[in-house]
Amino acid sequence: METHVEVPRAWEQLAVERLRGTLLVIGAPDVGKTTFARYLYQRLCEAARCVAYLDGDPGQSTLGPPATIGLSVGVRGDAAFPPKGPSWRSFVGAVSPQGHMLPLLVGASRLERAARAQGVDTIVYDTSGLVDPGQGGLALKQAEIDLLRPSVVFAIxxxxxxxxxLVPLRWSSSVRVIDLCPAPLARQRDVAARQAHRAEGFARYFASPGGGGTWPVLMVDWGRLAVYPAPRFVLHGLLALEDRDGYTLGLGIVFDADFREKRVELYTPLNSLAGVDALRLGDLIVDPRTFRDHRLLAKHSGGAADSG
Ligand SMILES: Nc1ncnc2c1ncn2[C@@H]1O[C@H](COP(=O)(O)OP(=O)(O)OP(=O)(O)O)[C@@H](O)[C@H]1O
Ligand SMILES: [Mg+2]
Incomplete structure (x- = not known):
């Protein structure tokens, strides 16, 4: 994210005090969704509202490591970003919604539930740029709208x-569509820049305290945990350690697995299994030296554009 943000007139003119509920920001890759969503979040905070920010992009993540989506609650009157209040994450298992739309939707619903339980009245929901109808993108946006019932859809x-x-939405009394143009300074990132951005995100997440060193490997007796969908551990596979409500407590990279002892060695910032109820395996390999990722399941990667 660049430091200088150009704020178009249309953004300034938004009457944010009237906005409540879930505010969905949609658009193709690189139109400036995240920049706008963050601006909107900060305007709402300045208006002393109880706001949460939902980062719904498992690729170019804003709030936490890639392959997850996340929600952070703001402190009333404090426009700091990332928000300083409590936060939750939900594992998608991939860096693009393609082939992983269901965990994305389930996760968004789970995160929204957490926000509501905190008494949040407004959620800014920044979505992924997958809107290509040929890849199921618009169907995904439709499902997000049907599930989360936003009061406003910001369409860039x-x-x-x-x-x-948008055509049917414009006729619906339950949702308001606000059209915005891409900001002139919005610039495109190519596949390599997206991959590098994700690698930085994983590196930040897996960085050991003080930098330079490595975390001790965490030994996990998976015979005592729920393993979704099944214990098929592969070298450098990414997985999530989840609590009993399905929220992600931490991510891990598989270093070794002993199928006889039902034991797996994980590289993870978690130093204990306190509160861990389940392991959820992703469809992603993350190189623990470079933190570059690639898809595990060939059936999802054949010819598909890397939209993460
Ligand atoms: N209003 C703006 N002022 C300055 N820079 C901007 C503005 N909007 C977008 N940009 C720049 O353009 C790039 C893409 O913007 P942004 O990440 O907000 O787009 P996005 O639609 O969220 O992309 P993605 O589909 O990858 O999530 C970023 O480098 C961002 O800093
Ligand atoms: Mg974005």
Whole structure:
């Protein structure tokens, strides 16, 4: 994220005091969704509202490591970003929603529930840029809308690419569509820049305290835990350690697995299994030296664009 943010007139003119409920920000890759969502979040905070920020992009994540989506609650009157209040994460298991739309939707619903339980009245939901109808993108946005029932959809489009989704919404009394143009300074990131950005995100997450060193490996007796979908551990596979409500307590990279002893060695910032109820295996390999990722399941990667 660049330090200088150009704030278009249309953003300044938003009457944020009237906005309540879930505010969904949608658009194709690189139109400036995250920059706008963050601006909106900060405006709402300045208006002394109890706001949460939902980072719904498992690729170019803002709040935490890639392959997860996350929610942080702001402290009333404090526009600091990332928000300083409590936060939760939910594991998607991949860095693109393609092939992982269900865990993305389930996670978004779970995170929204956490926000509501905190008494949050407004959630800014920044979504992934997957809107290509051929890849199921618009169907995913429709499902997000049907599930989360946003009060407002902020639609940032270049050339009508969201219109087939928006036309019926414009007739609905339950949701308001606010159209925005991409900010002139919004710039595109290519596949390599996206991969590098994700690697930085994983490196930050897995960095040991003080830097330089490595975490001790955590030994996990998986015979005592729920393992979803099944204990098929692969070298450098990414997994999540989850609590009993399905929230992610930490991520781990598989170093070794002993199938006879039902024991797996994980590289993880977690130093104990306190509160861990389950392991959830992703579809991603993360190199523990470079933190570059690639998909594990060939069936999902054949020819698909890397939209993460
Ligand atoms: N209003 C703005 N002022 C300055 N820079 C901007 C603005 N909007 C976007 N940018 C820059 O353009 C790039 C893409 O913006 P951003 O990450 O907000 O887009 P996005 O739609 O969220 O992308 P993605 O689909 O990857 O999530 C970033 O480098 C960001 O800093
Ligand atoms: Mg974004």
């Amino acid at each position: 489009q270049r050339a009508g690419e969201l219109e087939s989704l």
